[in-house]
Amino acid sequence: MTNSSTTALPVSIQSLSKHYGAVRAVDSVSFDIDAGEFLTLLGPSGSGKTTLLMMIAGFTRPNAGSIRIDGQEIVHLPPHKRNIGMVFQNYALFPHMTVGENVAYPLRLRKIPRAEIEDRVNRVLDLVRLAGYGARRITELSGGQRQRIALARAIVFEPRILLMDEPLSALDKQLRDTMQIEIRKLHDRLRMTTISVTHDQREALTMSDRIAVFSKGRLEQVASPVELYERPESRFIAGFIGESSFLPLHRDARGICFGDQQINLAQDADGVDGDSLLMLRPERLRIVSPGDVTNMDDNLFDGQVVTAAFQGESLLYEVMLSGGQKVFVRAANRSENLRAMPQAGEKVTLRLGRADTRIVRAGG
Amino acid sequence: MEPAALAETAIPQAQLDRNRHTLNRERRHENWSMLRLTIPALLIVGVLMVAPLLWLLSMSFVDIEGNYGLGNYRLFFSEPVYVEIFLNTFKIALMVTVISVLMGYPVAYLMSILPPKWAGPMMLAVLVPFWTSGLVRTFSWLIILQRKGLINETLSWLNLIERPLTLVHNMTGTVIGMVHIMIPFLILPLYASMKAIDGNLMRAAANVGSSPTHAFFRIFLPLSMPGLIAGTIMIFVMSLGFYITPALLGGGRVKMIAQRIEESLALYPTWGPAAALAVLLLLMTALCLWISLILVRRLSPERVR
Amino acid sequence: MESHVSHRERLWLYILVGLVLFFLVAPAIIVIPVSFSSTMAMSFPPSGWSLRWYESFFQQEKWIGALWVSLRVAFGTMILTTIVGVAASYALNQGRFGLRNLIRTTLVAPLAVPAILIAVGVFFIYAALGSMLNTIWGLILGHSVVAMPFVILTMTAGFNSYDASQEMVARSLGANRLKAFLTVTLPQLKFSVATSMLLSFLISFDELIISLMVSSGPMSTLPRVTFATLRDDVDPTLAAASSLMLIVTSLPPLILHLLSMRAARKEGRDAG
Numbered sequence: 001m002t003n004s005s006t007t008a009l010p011v012s013i014q015s016l017s018k019h020y021g022a023v024r025a026v027d028s029v030s031f032d033i034d035a036g037e038f039l040t041l042l043g044p045s046g047s048g049k050t051t052l053l054m055m056i057a058g059f060t061r062p063n064a065g066s067i068r069i070d071g072q073e074i075v076h077l078p079p080h081k082r083n084i085g086m087v088f089q090n091y092a093l094f095p096h097m098t099v100g101e102n103v104a105y106p107l108r109l110r111k112i113p114r115a116e117i118e119d120r121v122n123r124v125l126d127l128v129r130l131a132g133y134g135a136r137r138i139t140e141l142s143g144g145q146r147q148r149i150a151l152a153r154a155i156v157f158e159p160r161i162l163l164m165d166e167p168l169s170a171l172d173k174q175l176r177d178t179m180q181i182e183i184r185k186l187h188d189r190l191r192m193t194t195i196s197v198t199h200d201q202r203e204a205l206t207m208s209d210r211i212a213v214f215s216k217g218r219l220e221q222v223a224s225p226v227e228l229y230e231r232p233e234s235r236f237i238a239g240f241i242g243e244s245s246f247l248p249l250h251r252d253a254r255g256i257c258f259g260d261q262q263i264n265l266a267q268d269a270d271g272v273d274g275d276s277l278l279m280l281r282p283e284r285l286r287i288v289s290p291g292d293v294t295n296m297d298d299n300l301f302d303g304q305v306v307t308a309a310f311q312g313e314s315l316l317y318e319v320m321l322s323g324g325q326k327v328f329v330r331a332a333n334r335s336e337n338l339r340a341m342p343q344a345g346e347k348v349t350l351r352l353g354r355a356d357t358r359i360v361r362a363g364g
Numbered sequence: 365m366e367p368a369a370l371a372e373t374a375i376p377q378a379q380l381d382r383n384r385h386t387l388n389r390e391r392r393h394e395n396w397s398m399l400r401l402t403i404p405a406l407l408i409v410g411v412l413m414v415a416p417l418l419w420l421l422s423m424s425f426v427d428i429e430g431n432y433g434l435g436n437y438r439l440f441f442s443e444p445v446y447v448e449i450f451l452n453t454f455k456i457a458l459m460v461t462v463i464s465v466l467m468g469y470p471v472a473y474l475m476s477i478l479p480p481k482w483a484g485p486m487m488l489a490v491l492v493p494f495w496t497s498g499l500v501r502t503f504s505w506l507i508i509l510q511r512k513g514l515i516n517e518t519l520s521w522l523n524l525i526e527r528p529l530t531l532v533h534n535m536t537g538t539v540i541g542m543v544h545i546m547i548p549f550l551i552l553p554l555y556a557s558m559k560a561i562d563g564n565l566m567r568a569a570a571n572v573g574s575s576p577t578h579a580f581f582r583i584f585l586p587l588s589m590p591g592l593i594a595g596t597i598m599i600f601v602m603s604l605g606f607y608i609t610p611a612l613l614g615g616g617r618v619k620m621i622a623q624r625i626e627e628s629l630a631l632y633p634t635w636g637p638a639a640a641l642a643v644l645l646l647l648m649t650a651l652c653l654w655i656s657l658i659l660v661r662r663l664s665p666e667r668v669r
Numbered sequence: 670m671e672s673h674v675s676h677r678e679r680l681w682l683y684i685l686v687g688l689v690l691f692f693l694v695a696p697a698i699i700v701i702p703v704s705f706s707s708t709m710a711m712s713f714p715p716s717g718w719s720l721r722w723y724e725s726f727f728q729q730e731k732w733i734g735a736l737w738v739s740l741r742v743a744f745g746t747m748i749l750t751t752i753v754g755v756a757a758s759y760a761l762n763q764g765r766f767g768l769r770n771l772i773r774t775t776l777v778a779p780l781a782v783p784a785i786l787i788a789v790g791v792f793f794i795y796a797a798l799g800s801m802l803n804t805i806w807g808l809i810l811g812h813s814v815v816a817m818p819f820v821i822l823t824m825t826a827g828f829n830s831y832d833a834s835q836e837m838v839a840r841s842l843g844a845n846r847l848k849a850f851l852t853v854t855l856p857q858l859k860f861s862v863a864t865s866m867l868l869s870f871l872i873s874f875d876e877l878i879i880s881l882m883v884s885s886g887p888m889s890t891l892p893r894v895t896f897a898t899l900r901d902d903v904d905p906t907l908a909a910a911s912s913l914m915l916i917v918t919s920l921p922p923l924i925l926h927l928l929s930m931r932a933a934r935k936e937g938r939d940a941g
Contacts, residue, residue, distance in 0.1 A: 014375050059837055061391055064384045066375045073379075076386040079840040080849075092838040096856045105852075106842035157843065398764030402772050405757035405817060409776055412814045416790025417782070467689045474686045484930055489690040491926060493697040495919040497875045499892050500911040503899060504696040507703055507908075514699075544696060547689070576678075605783025607878055612899055622785040629789070642786050653781055 008036030016065030043214035100134030533615025557591025754820030827861030
């Protein structure tokens with residue numbers, strides 16, 4: 001339970017499938033999770049991420065495939081023989097037991113001596129910063145405290161891996177933000193292989209070492225948060241993680257073009273075809289002010305402001321390009337941006353640095 | 365372990381095929397171990413109810429002389445005693461149902477609109493007889509309705525009657541006793557469905573100028589229909605198969621199907637005639653319940669989701 | 670719900686409902702004063718008071734024997750139906766096997782089949798088996814048929830309002846299905862189980878028609894003896910017997926109802 005007493009184990013999932021009649025809830029998914037990694041399964045509802053988690057936990061039986069922990073096949077084991085800790089969406093704390101009895105439950109099942117149970121319960125309560133709460137009733141706990149007790153109960157028996165199903169969705173927004181950091185810190189201390197499910201992209205970006213994005217039962221991409229945000233492979237991922245506008249591209253004699261404008265790419269242009277889109281992150285687009293320095297290879301777009309909105313920490317513009325496409329531009333709320341804030345109807349020029357020029361596939 | 369090494373741990377197809385088999389086996393095993401838990405309950409109901417009912421069905425086609433056919437069923441039309449029993453049974457069931465609705469609906473209505481302070485004790489008054497043994501209540505009615513019972517004594521003390529009224533050991537007594545047993549069965553589902561009616565609807569009706577009576581008939585009554593129909597058909601069906609009350613309060617003079625089934629067992633050397641009556645009673649019951657199900661489904665306001 | 674109709678305008682409704690409620694309650698409890706009567710005539714109000722009919726009840730082998738049979742049978746039915754019914758409801762709720770709807774319908778069906786038909790059926794099977802007539806087990810099994818739907822319905826409602834992830838989390842923490850059920854599910858469904866036990870006990874204690882068909886003589890249940898006495902002769906001991914039956918069958922649910930009403934009121938106050 002202390003810093004490094006748990007040994008983290010790798011997980012390998014291969015060709016895992018679950019069908020409900022003709023519906024493929026999870027469609028032949030394969031990926032590996034490193035020992036000690038925090039991996040988040042991210043996707044809209046119905047994407048198969050929860051089904052996948054339930055298959056790892058053993059509550060949903062797959063039609064086919066393999067799940068291995070540290071090279072050992074577990075796909076056929078019942079949940080109680082998998083030795084996997086799990087935090088449920090609603091925490092599922094036992095209301096007929098005290099906090100201490102809840103946390104001691106997995107230890108009692110393992111016939112651990114009473115004195116050691118008490119010792120381990122105290123240590124794990126200390127770890128989740130709820131020392132001294134052992135005698136409380138579940139109903140006396142706040143939402144955040146319940147979340148931490150559910151976590152304590154799931155790790156106290158030193159499971160091989162930890163699963164979390166939408167662990168923060170029952171909390172209000174402010175608490176969710178602090179708990180994200182809290183869980184991240186706890187994971188940094190314990191280094192237990194962790195698989196979490198969420199539909200909240202910010203939660204996934206904040207907590208994870210890597211994120212696996214799902215859509216319609218298929219794995220779209222597995223990558224680190226930075227990689228996923230900066231180099232999404234498909235329009236689906238670019239739209240699901242962060243905000244994006246997209247411009248259609250085509251290839252002609254001069255190279256890659258948007259309309260009749262040639263685009264300078266950061267990447268190799270070989271893979272670009274009619275199926276490719278230019279991804280525009282609103283915060284990477286800049287409205288060019290008279291005094292701004294522009295480089296030769298910057299891409300410039302002319303347009304007209306449709307709406308200008310003040311959103312507190314940032315300013316959001318909707319700009320219609322000369323070709324008729326609408327894009328969003330976000331500028332940080334700094335005094336110089338605020339002073340020169342263009343109004344609706346004003347003509348502007350947008351700048352996209354060459355390094356920020358990213359191409360995504362249109363499909364998916 | 366490095367990511368590159370993990371990629372090499374790819375599992376051979378043979379292992380995946382083995383997994384698929386194991387998973388299928390486990391699935392069947394789990395389904396069977398769950399199904400197994402229902403077997404004791406199924407055995408009790410299956411052996412003691414389903415099997416004999418099926419056997420009764422087959423026996424109903426064997427007549428008194430031991431011939432196969434519809435002889436027993438033909439008996440119902442040729443023997444006037446059967447015709448009378450059927451008419452009697454329907455007449456009593458219908459009377460009991462109508463009286464129960466007329467008496468029960470106002471109670472359920474008032475209970476649904478009064479605050480819990482009043483509705484609670486009223487509910488108690490409905491539940492006390494509901495929990496009291498039917499036999500005890502039947503006995504009570506004997507005390508109340510008999511020649512020198514509470515009612516006759518009171519009426520003669522008030523000089524309203526000269527000779528005691530015959531209130532029991534006839535159809536009057538039977539109907540009173542049955543109504544008493546059936547009313548709670550009407551009120552409980554009716555009350556549940558009335559509680560679900562949105563009070564705002566009635567207020568809205570009042571706001572647009574409906575008179576209370578108009579609002580009641582146009583809005584409340586139709587919305588309470590599913591509960592009313594479910595309750596009404598339930599007590600009608602239960603009345604059709606009633607045994608205890610007619611046997612005691614009818615004093616042997618009121619004959620209904622259930623008594624006739626029991627008597628036929630003693631009367632005839634074969635089970636045939638009793639079985640045919642049983643099948644008929646079961647069919648009528650099933651038919652009524654089926655109609656009730658359809659009506660309730662049709663009248664229920666569309667469910668959200 | 671406040672109403673736009675004044676109380677005075679609804680006076681006739683209050684009077685009507687009051688009369689109906691009186692009609693419902695009075696006959697249910699009138700046997701109690703009558704049972705303390707001092708005369709042979711079972712009239713109300715009694716002309717004098719005594720305990721002689723209770724003495725008569727407890728001095729006659731016919732009555733005590735019947736009471737004893739009824740209590741044993743009701744206890745047996747309660748245990749058997751609750752265990753078997755809880756197991757079946759659990760499987761129907763948690764299992765993913767086919768036939769679930771058919772099985773559920775079958776187990777609830779005794780509710781819709783007229784009691785006389787169930788009684789005739791049970792009698793037939795026992796007559797065919799030979800050795801089940803006039804036995805405690807015969808009565809217990811027969812009563813279990815009519816009590817089963819109530820246990821199934823009560824437990825199904827309990828399982829439906831129960832959070833299934835409770836048992837899942839217990840299993841993820843290392844408990845097998847049975848252990849998870851016993852340590853986590855059952856303690857939380859104790860109210861449903863208690864209701865099931867109470868209902869099956871009361872239904873058996875009250876049951877008449879099956880008992881009429883499959884038991885007689887020393888194996889007669891209390892309702893059966895009451896029925897026979899009622900049909901054959903007029904014995905005021907009946908009032909004592911009825912009062913005892915009344916107390917056994919309506920006191921426990923009454924207490925339960927009052928408790929749940931108080932709990933509901935307390936909840937309302939806490940919420941408000």
